[in-house]
Amino acid sequence: MIADIGYLTLLTAFFCAVYAVVAAAYGARSGDDRWVRSARNALIATFPLLLLAAGLVITALLTGDFSIAYVSQVSSRGMPTYLKVTALWGGQAGSLLFWNVLLSAFTAAAMLSKWRQQKELMPYVIIVSGMTQVFFLLVSTFLEDPFTRNLVIPADGNGLNPLLRHPGMIIHPPMLYLGFVGFTIPFSFAMAALMSNQMSDNWIHTTRRWTLVAWLFLGLGLILGGRWAYDVLGWGGYWGWDPVENASFMPWLAGTAFLHSVMIQEKMRMFKMWNMFLVVLTYCLVILGTFVVRSGVISSVHAFAQSAIGPFFFGFIVIMFTFSAYWITKRRDSLRSENALASYLSREAAFLYNNFLIIAILGVVFLFTYYPILSELFTGEKGFVGPPVYERALAPLFAALVLLMGVAPLTMWYRTSIQRLGRAVLWPAVGSTAFVVVLFILGVRLWPALLGFWLVSFSAVLTILEFTKGTRARMRKGESPWTAFTTLMARNRRRYGGYWIHMGVLIMAFGIVADGIYQSETQIRLQAGESITLGDFEMRFNSVSRFPGADDLLITKADVDLFKNGKLVRTLTPQIELYQRTGQPMTIPSARSTITEDFYVILVNWEPTTADAATFRIFLNPLINWIWTGGLVFVMGTLIAAWPEREKVPVRARRPAAAVAGD
Amino acid sequence: MADVSWQNTDGSLALEKPRRNRLMFAVGGIVLISAVIFLVINAMSGNTQLYKTVDEYYAEQGRLAGRDLRVSGWVVDGTVVYTQIDAHNSRLEFDIVDDLANPGRSLHVVALNEPKPDLLQGQAQALVEGRGDANGVFMANPGGLMLKCPTRYEEMDPAGHPDSVPTS
Numbered sequence: 151m152i153a154d155i156g157y158l159t160l161l162t163a164f165f166c167a168v169y170a171v172v173a174a175a176y177g178a179r180s181g182d183d184r185w186v187r188s189a190r191n192a193l194i195a196t197f198p199l200l201l202l203a204a205g206l207v208i209t210a211l212l213t214g215d216f217s218i219a220y221v222s223q224v225s226s227r228g229m230p231t232y233l234k235v236t237a238l239w240g241g242q243a244g245s246l247l248f249w250n251v252l253l254s255a256f257t258a259a260a261m262l263s264k265w266r267q268q269k270e271l272m273p274y275v276i277i278v279s280g281m282t283q284v285f286f287l288l289v290s291t292f293l294e295d296p297f298t299r300n301l302v303i304p305a306d307g308n309g310l311n312p313l314l315r316h317p318g319m320i321i322h323p324p325m326l327y328l329g330f331v332g333f334t335i336p337f338s339f340a341m342a343a344l345m346s347n348q349m350s351d352n353w354i355h356t357t358r359r360w361t362l363v364a365w366l367f368l369g370l371g372l373i374l375g376g377r378w379a380y381d382v383l384g385w386g387g388y389w390g391w392d393p394v395e396n397a398s399f400m401p402w403l404a405g406t407a408f409l410h411s412v413m414i415q416e417k418m419r420m421f422k423m424w425n426m427f428l429v430v431l432t433y434c435l436v437i438l439g440t441f442v443v444r445s446g447v448i449s450s451v452h453a454f455a456q457s458a459i460g461p462f463f464f465g466f467i468v469i470m471f472t473f474s475a476y477w478i479t480k481r482r483d484s485l486r487s488e489n490a491l492a493s494y495l496s497r498e499a500a501f502l503y504n505n506f507l508i509i510a511i512l513g514v515v516f517l518f519t520y521y522p523i524l525s526e527l528f529t530g531e532k533g534f535v536g537p538p539v540y541e542r543a544l545a546p547l548f549a550a551l552v553l554l555m556g557v558a559p560l561t562m563w564y565r566t567s568i569q570r571l572g573r574a575v576l577w578p579a580v581g582s583t584a585f586v587v588v589l590f591i592l593g594v595r596l597w598p599a600l601l602g603f604w605l606v607s608f609s610a611v612l613t614i615l616e617f618t619k620g621t622r623a624r625m626r627k628g629e630s631p632w633t634a635f636t637t638l639m640a641r642n643r644r645r646y647g648g649y650w651i652h653m654g655v656l657i658m659a660f661g662i663v664a665d666g667i668y669q670s671e672t673q674i675r676l677q678a679g680e681s682i683t684l685g686d687f688e689m690r691f692n693s694v695s696r697f698p699g700a701d702d703l704l705i706t707k708a709d710v711d712l713f714k715n716g717k718l719v720r721t722l723t724p725q726i727e728l729y730q731r732t733g734q735p736m737t738i739p740s741a742r743s744t745i746t747e748d749f750y751v752i753l754v755n756w757e758p759t760t761a762d763a764a765t766f767r768i769f770l771n772p773l774i775n776w777i778w779t780g781g782l783v784f785v786m787g788t789l790i791a792a793w794p795e796r797e798k799v800p801v802r803a804r805r806p807a808a809a810v811a812g813d
Numbered sequence: 814m815a816d817v818s819w820q821n822t823d824g825s826l827a828l829e830k831p832r833r834n835r836l837m838f839a840v841g842g843i844v845l846i847s848a849v850i851f852l853v854i855n856a857m858s859g860n861t862q863l864y865k866t867v868d869e870y871y872a873e874q875g876r877l878a879g880r881d882l883r884v885s886g887w888v889v890d891g892t893v894v895y896t897q898i899d900a901h902n903s904r905l906e907f908d909i910v911d912d913l914a915n916p917g918r919s920l921h922v923v924a925l926n927e928p929k930p931d932l933l934q935g936q937a938q939a940l941v942e943g944r945g946d947a948n949g950v951f952m953a954n955p956g957g958l959m960l961k962c963p964t965r966y967e968e969m970d971p972a973g974h975p976d977s978v979p980t981s
Contacts, residue, residue: 313931384928385956491838506842510849517853522864532864534883535857536942543856547849673926675900735931754928755897765897767928 153218156206156297160247163199163254164287166192171280178273178346186273190261193280196287197254204251207244207296211237217303220244220296226309228701233310236320240310243296245323250286252324253331257283260335260360268356274342282334285466293459312729312736319378326371326398330436332364333405337433340426344477349484354412354425362792365405366785372398373781384737384752386671386769388777391540396519397439400512404432407508414498417563419488423478424505426485430474437467442519493565500558507551514543541666545598549605552659555652556609559616575608578615582608602663610656613649620646639790647791654784661776671769673754678762685770687749688713689722694756694764704728708753708764712742724753724766745779747772862942867911867920874945883942884951886920887913888960890935905929905958909939924953932960 170193177185207220211234216222224240225233239245257279265272290296313319336357343353375395376388389395408428414421441463478485491499517524518535525533560566560574586604594600617635620642624634639646674682676691683689692709699705707725711718722740729736741750748771755765863877867886870877886909893907905924910916913936922941933939942957 384931490835494837494841502838506845510845514849514853521861525861534862534864536860536862539856539860542860543852546852673901673903673928675897675903733934737928737931752928755895755903765903765928 152206152210152215153297153299156203156210157291157295159199159203159206160287160291160295160297163196163203163250164284164291166196166199167280167283167287170196171277171284174273174276174280178277186276189276189280190265190272193254193276193283194258194261196283197251197258200247200251200254203296204238204247207247208235208238211235214307216305216307217299218296219298219300222300222304222307224308224310226307228306229309232320233315237310239323239327240314243290243294243298245327246286246290246294247296248324249327249331250283250290252327253279253283253286253334256331256335256360257338260338264356268339268352270346270348271339271342271353271356274345275338277345278338278341279334281470282338285462289459289462293462309729309732312727312732312734313382316378316382319382322371322374322378325367325374329364329366329368329371329398330401330440332360332367333401333432333436335360335364336408336429340429341474341477344426344481347481347484349422349481351416351419354415358412359792359794361405361409362788365402365409366788366792368398368402368405369788370781370785372402373778373784377778380774381739382736384739384767386669386750386767386771388774391515391518391537393442393519396515397442400515400519401432401435401439403508403512403515404428404435407505407512408432410501410504410508414501418498420491420498422487423482423485426474426478428505430471430478434467434471434474437463437470441467495561495568495571496565497558497561497563500554500561504551504554504558507547507554511544511547511551514547515540518543548659549602552605552609552656555656556612559649560612575612578608578611581611596667599663599667602667603660606656606660606663610653610660613652613656616649617646643793643795644791647787647789647793650787650790651784652787654780654782654787656780657783658777658780661773661780664773664776665771668772669769671767673765673767675755675763675765682766682768684749684768685747686714687770688716689749689751689766689768691764691766693762694753699727702730704730706753706756708756708766710751710766712749720749722749722751724751726753726756743775745773745775748774867909868917870920870945870951871918878945878947881942881944881954883940884909884920885938885940886910888933888935888937888939889913889916889919892919893929893933893935895929902926905933907933907939909941920951921949922951922953922958924958927953927955927958930958930960933958937961 170189172189173185173192174189177183177187177189207218209215210218210221211225212231214221214225214227220241220243224237224244229237237244239248260275260279261272264275268275336353339353339357343349372395375398379390380386380388408425411421411425411428415425441460491502493499518540521535522532525531556578557571557575560571582604585607586600589603590600594603617638620638621631621634624638625631629637670684672682672684676682678691678693681688681690690711690713692711694706694708696704696706705725705727707723710722710724712720712722720742722742724740725738727736727738728734737752737754739750739752741748748769750769750771752767753764754767756763862881862883864883864885865873865877867884870882870884889908889910894905896904896906898904903926905927906922908919908921910919922939922943924941924943938961940959940961941951941953942959943951943953945951
């Protein structure tokens with residue numbers, strides 16, 4: 151019953167989306183508004199329909215309806231209720247349906263909120279976003295139907311992979327999906343602007359907040375994925391340059407370049423073609439990422455179904471890319487810049503360098519991710535690029551980006567004099583050099599670490615100075631420091647939100663440099679009562695106990711005392727949980743986490759026959775919590791930048807009088 | 814891009830400046846792109862691995878001996894053995910084949926001082942980075958042991974990747 155209603159709902163949503171595209175195209179061509187309104191209603195209707203379909207899958211998961219294949223694949227009777235609900239995105243068919251729900255929610259919200267303001271663009275927005283929806287519904291309805299029945303109904307399901315039973319992994323996929331589908335909206339508006347030949351910056355103002363929100367979700371998804379890897383996977387790290395991770399990182403990079411580059415279009419009417427290209431690139435990378443991780447064309451440690459949907463995704467990317475390229479070419483005359491770069495030391499040039507660096511990083515990540523395919527194509531032998539190669543190639547580019555993050559806000563539109571820039575950076579450079587000298591005296595001797603800390607602290611000081619300069623200017627008008635600071639941010643959310651984002655990234659960068667260079671690890675077998683020393687820490691192994699847990703779990707828990715400089719600071723309990731029915735063990739790390747370092751320990755091995763000896767692997771991760779703290783600041787900054795404010799007419803940069811006279 | 818950046822009283826000057834700038838940016842761009850290409854080539858030279866299946870490895874064993882490889886295969890049931898040699902040393906070994914239903918030659922993998930990954934079980938898919946030695950043993954690099962999920966979790970989605978992981 152659920153399966154029948156569910157499939158019918160999906161099918162109806164699919165036909166609604168197809169109708170919306172056809173009716174909008176006809177309405178746009180004939181100029182008959184009734185067709186466009188009808189198309190809008192059809193596209194909005196996909197949202198409640200898909201919500202119903204997702205509700206039916208969740209009902210089937212909650213009631214344990216194992217007649218549905220998807221339910222038996224990802225859930226079991228013993229699973230807690232919240233995991234049954236989140237199992238909606240625990241497998242391929244369900245996650246695609248969930249993707250569809252979010253996409254329809256975004257498009258419906260865009261239709262409802264922007265209908266009156268953007269009436270001319272709307273028929274085309276419906277066509278483009280509708281095409282995306284049709285494609286994903288085609289996959290969900292005909293290739294990965296979540297309502298497919300089992301031929302033989304099993305007594306119980308497989309259950310959700312134990313590795314996914316973590317809060318980070320419950321929130322991480324929806325965040326990534328929100329980011330992914332969110333980028334469909336700016337892409338649709340950009341294409342609509344091209345198709346309707348309304349080549350003002352209108353589409354950028356309309357979609358700025360959508361882009362920021364999509365970018366925020368994607369960034370949050372990446373951070374949560376890293377946190378999950380650190381908490382659950384027990385290898386002491388958070389990022390492995392795996393193709394699946396890169397597939398999410400690349401659209402985020404393209405989105406970052408776009409968010410910076412649109413500012414030049416708004417202020418200077420430049421880079422219009424480039425912005426169109428970036429929005430198309432971001433969208434195509436979203437679809438390409440989905441294609442790559444679900445098709446199996448690139449070897450990844452991440453498991454995914456090697457199903458037949460890969461060629462469909464590839465076909466869709468080719469269609470959408472050709473479609474975008476056609477419209478950009480057709481409108482190339484309207485996309486010409488109205489200004490040219492006047493100086494290599496100017497705000498717009500700084501944005502250009504920023505875009506160059508981000509796209510260079512994206513290009514390198516792209517090349518390395520697809521190296522197995524490319525090398526096979528050109529040399530006949532499949533090659534692979536590991537994390538050390540990524541790090542070696544990307545570190546200088548990231549370093550330059552960090553430097554630019556601090557210096558770029560000091561530049562002015564049109565041109566900045568080198569003397570002025572020199573004066574602005576002198577004292578921050580002296581201050582960060584002094585900081586690095588102190589670090590050197592304290593024992594930091596590796597030059598990559600010293601250089602990394604110098605760059606990060608230099609840019610951080612410059613960013614903080616931006617806040618203090620703005621606050622002081624307001625204080626001169628008689629405001630109290632706190633009022634001046636908060637008003638500054640409230641009045642110019644985009645700018646100061648951006649600076650907060652920079653601060654978040656710099657805090658993360660500090661942690662990444664420290665952990666990347668100074669992480670230490672060791673593996674040792676200890677007898678009860680024995681100790682091991684790592685850095686300032688001493689870990690003493692006390693005992694191991696084994697007992698049954700919830701569901702079918704068998705828990706093996708070690709008890710260790712952690713001393714710092716001879717003083718007991720914490721008792722840690724690394725454990726191994728065994729899901730007995732499936733035979734799947736899960737190593738649960740235990741960590742003493744502070745702002746200066748994490749002492750992270752996993753129980754590697756314990757044999758009941760040698761009850762008083764166990765093997766541990768220990769990681770000392772300096773400043774790793776700066777990464778998560780920076781992540782929080784990054785989120786806060788994005789919220790500040792995206793927070794709604796009264797619509798303002800964008801102020802274009804004025805060319806300074808001196809420049810006019812001087813040239 | 815437009816030739817003039819703004820309307821100037823002296824049109825010739827306004828035209829001249831962007832042209833000179835364009836040349837400057839073009840040269841700068843070429844230098845920067847060359848720098849990125851250099852970074853990529855420098856990072857990759859001698860550091861890429863060849864990706865082989867077990868059968869491909871055996872077909873070219875002579876040529877591949879001692880080279881850094883990434884070999885994929887399926888773990889044979891009952892071959893996973895973890896031995897704690899002494900306080901500081903452990904040895905993890907298992908066999909992989911290309912096809913469990915139709916196993917050809919199996920490759921014996923040995924990883925020293927590596928924890929046993931949670932997903933290392935019979936019928937799991939393994940990716941091992943390392944080198945083959947003269948005795949036909951494939952020695953995994955530190956942290957070079959990665960596993961995909963066993964088939965029962967094959968339908969996991971990419972973002973919710975049920976993975977397996979580098980072990981260090």
